[in-house]
Amino acid sequence: LIQLYIPLNFLGVLYREIRQALTDIERMFGLLRTQREVEDAPDALPLQPGPVTLRFEQVGFAYDARRPVLEDVSLEVAPGTTVAVVGHSGAGKSTLSRLLFRFYDVSTGRITLNGTDLRQFTQKSLRRAIGIVPQDTVLFNDSIHYNIQYGRPDASAEEVLAAARAAQLHEFIERLPDGYETRVGERGLKLSGGEKQRVAIARALLKDPPILIFDEATSALDSQTEKAIQSQLEAAARGRTALVIAHRLSTIMNADMIIVMDQGRVAERGTHSELLTQCGIYASMWALQQQEPQQEN
Ligand code: ATP
Numbered sequence: 335l336i337q338l339y340i341p342l343n344f345l346g347v348l349y350r351e352i353r354q355a356l357t358d359i360e361r362m363f364g365l366l367r368t369q370r371e372v373e374d375a376p377d378a379l380p381l382q383p384g385p386v387t388l389r390f391e392q393v394g395f396a397y398d399a400r401r402p403v404l405e406d407v408s409l410e411v412a413p414g415t416t417v418a419v420v421g422h423s424g425a426g427k428s429t430l431s432r433l434l435f436r437f438y439d440v441s442t443g444r445i446t447l448n449g450t451d452l453r454q455f456t457q458k459s460l461r462r463a464i465g466i467v468p469q470d471t472v473l474f475n476d477s478i479h480y481n482i483q484y485g486r487p488d489a490s491a492e493e494v495l496a497a498a499r500a501a502q503l504h505e506f507i508e509r510l511p512d513g514y515e516t517r518v519g520e521r522g523l524k525l526s527g528g529e530k531q532r533v534a535i536a537r538a539l540l541k542d543p544p545i546l547i548f549d550e551a552t553s554a555l556d557s558q559t560e561k562a563i564q565s566q567l568e569a570a571a572r573g574r575t576a577l578v579i580a581h582r583l584s585t586i587m588n589a590d591m592i593i594v595m596d597q598g599r600v601a602e603r604g605t606h607s608e609l610l611t612q613c614g615i616y617a618s619m620w621a622l623q624q625q626e627p628q629q630e631n
Pocket of ligand 1: 426428
């Protein structure tokens with residue numbers, strides 16, 4: 335019986351390994367599939383390194399021609415400033431970041447970087463210039479060191495450590511059983527939503543891109559975590575061209591400009607205090623969020 339057990343047990347392990355590998359590949363392709371929708375222009379040029387002024391100029395977009403998702407959206411983000419986009423679910427906020435990353439091309443209008451239409455840049459150089467902190471970060475089944483270094487694979491161990499410190503992740507990692515070598519992901523240690531977001535921030539800091547997109551997670555957080563995210567976000571955005579898709583208004587109160595989206599259009603724009611005095615959508619969203627009981631974790 336033991337002669338049968340060993341190979342069968344081995345097959346079981348092998349099966350789990352293959353299944354996990356397939357999950358990873360599926361995820362990768364899920365990401366890549368969307369990237370193949372657009373092609374580089376034949377004469378595309380690389381975007382030069384350095385500060386970037388980003389503009390959406392009367393942008394219109396529809397995933398399906400029968401239903402416009404964005405109409406006449408204009409906004410500008412200068413280097414060293416943070417623009418936050420808020421609005422009800424389905425208003426088109428995340429679509430803005432997908433267009434900037436060129437998962438899709440705009441239907442009308444244009445998006446420019448330092449005055450040049452982003453369709454004139456190679457996608458490789460465009461994506462190198464943009465760091466994304468997504469709503470839900472994919473962790474690889476590998477060490478936490480590897481997961482951070484993924485932001486810039488040639489980064490040294492010291493640089494990975496500095497990024498982890500800046501993302502306020504270092505002390506947490508030091509307390510893990512194997513420190514930076516602790517395995518995370520589905521077969522390793524499971525990280526909380528907030529911890530995963532900090533890994534994403536560390537990755538983005540390591541990449542050191544001129545443009546940062548921060549897509550805030552929708553899930554409710556306790557007020558302490560909310561404050562921590564706000565300060566990490568501000569640290570990550572410092573000195574960059576930052577676009578923040580926000581769900582909790584308290585995290586973006588200090589943004590240089592807040593754009594309120596409603597059904598694919600810009601309904602209001604201004605700073606937090608300017609928008610409160612307008613007594614419009616933003617002011618009512620703010621009043622509503624102030625009433626919500628804080629989640630206690
Ligand atoms: P949320 O706050 O819920 O994340 P959002 O403001 O970011 O919402 P978007 O994700 O930009 O909203 O979606 C805007 C609209 O586009 C929604 O009506 C949505 O159903 C639609 N949409 C989003 N992605 C696709 C897609 N891949 N194909 C077709 N329609 C889509």
